[in-house]
Amino acid sequence: MFFIAAGIFMLGCNNEKAKEDTKVEVTDAATKVTLPAKLSYEGAVSVGKSENTVAVMNFNADFIAGKLDNIGSYFADSVHLVFEDGSEMNTVRDTVVATIRTWRGSMTDARQSYINAIAVDNKDKGHEWVLQWIDESHDYKDGKKEHKIYHEDYRLENGKIRELFQYAQAVPAKK
Numbered sequence: 001m002f003f004i005a006a007g008i009f010m011l012g013c014n015n016e017k018a019k020e021d022t023k024v025e026v027t028d029a030a031t032k033v034t035l036p037a038k039l040s041y042e043g044a045v046s047v048g049k050s051e052n053t054v055a056v057m058n059f060n061a062d063f064i065a066g067k068l069d070n071i072g073s074y075f076a077d078s079v080h081l082v083f084e085d086g087s088e089m090n091t092v093r094d095t096v097v098a099t100i101r102t103w104r105g106s107m108t109d110a111r112q113s114y115i116n117a118i119a120v121d122n123k124d125k126g127h128e129w130v131l132q133w134i135d136e137s138h139d140y141k142d143g144k145k146e147h148k149i150y151h152e153d154y155r156l157e158n159g160k161i162r163e164l165f166q167y168a169q170a171v172p173a174k175k
Contacts, residue, residue, distance in 0.1 A: 048119030056130040064112045072097040076160040084168035109139040130154045147171045
């Protein structure tokens with residue numbers, strides 16, 4: 001589904017004025033197309049390992065449930081995180097675990113439902129990714145309530161989270 005949507009988007013954004021040197025040929029199982037623009041993150045992309053999706057979903061389930069005793073087992077020794085607000089951490093697993101414990105500890109409840117998730121690999125770069133879309137709510141001890149739709153890109157190495165890029169959208173008010 002992700003590839004179909006991406007293909008429709010890419011084909012729908014055809015710019016006839018694109019310079020020849022910015023075009024990139026890509027192939028999927030069904031078609032070979034030339035993209036109208038150069039990608040900054042190039043490589044042969046394919047469906048990835050389902051085991052990586054399971055690892056990310058288990059991490060999220062433990063976070064939501066407040067089961068933080070083994071939360072460090074999901075992360076690589078060093079981790080790069082970019083959050084929805086643009087803040088960034090290049091740090092080690094223990095710091096990530098302490099940050100997660102503090103953040104989850106500030107909540108009385110957290111809920112999450114999956115919209116979709118897909119594992120994607122970039123064979124040329126040797127990168128394994130899980131892209132997920134989730135609906136998540138947090139109730140904080142200070143009374144604040146938060147409800148957002150998140151898109152998160154996890155890069156895994158040897159089944160461990162090495163990088164996370166997070167994007168968020170406010171949930172539209174019900175009419």
